Amino acid sequence: MQQVHHFHPELRHATKPTYVASYVFPLLFVVYEVYRVGYWIAMHGVDFSNYHSMGYEYLLMIAIFVVQVVAEAAFLAVAWLGRHPDLEHRLTNLAMGLLCSLIVLGFDYGLQTAFRSAATSLN
Numbered sequence: 001m002q003q004v005h006h007f008h009p010e011l012r013h014a015t016k017p018t019y020v021a022s023y024v025f026p027l028l029f030v031v032y033e034v035y036r037v038g039y040w041i042a043m044h045g046v047d048f049s050n051y052h053s054m055g056y057e058y059l060l061m062i063a064i065f066v067v068q069v070v071a072e073a074a075f076l077a078v079a080w081l082g083r084h085p086d087l088e089h090r091l092t093n094l095a096m097g098l099l100c101s102l103i104v105l106g107f108d109y110g111l112q113t114a115f116r117s118a119a120t121s122l123n
Contacts, residue, residue, distance in 0.1 A: 021075045022097030025068040029061065029104040037111070048115035058108060065101055072097065 040051060072094045079090050 019093065021072060022093040023100070025064070026097055026100035026104065028064070029101050032061065033104050033108055048111060051115050052112040058112065061105060061108065065105060068101055069098065
């Protein structure tokens with residue numbers, strides 16, 4: 001007989017609340033980042049030299065990221081204290097959610113610093 005190995009990635013084997021807790025925040029970050037960059041392009045065109053002046057919005061994003069970390073830590077603590085059987089899968093999903101959020105924050109920070117340094121080198 002032929003033995004078939006099924007591929008089951010770790011991210012598939014968690015409960016639905018884990019997906020919600022893990023990926024709602026990164027999805028909100030992506031939507032807000034698209035809105036933020038789109039609004040900047042609508043108002044200023046593709047000139048991003050003063051994009052760093054929107055710093056309070058970046059601080060808002062960082063504050064929401066802190067809320068994400070606290071919420072996910074609480075979610076993980078409840079799963080750990082309740083001895084939930086899929087704790088390791090929840091941990092994987094929560095880590096991926098944090099990574100996705102950090103990627104969006106890193107992209108925004110990259111936009112701010114790249115064009116700030118380009119603007120100062122032109123002066």
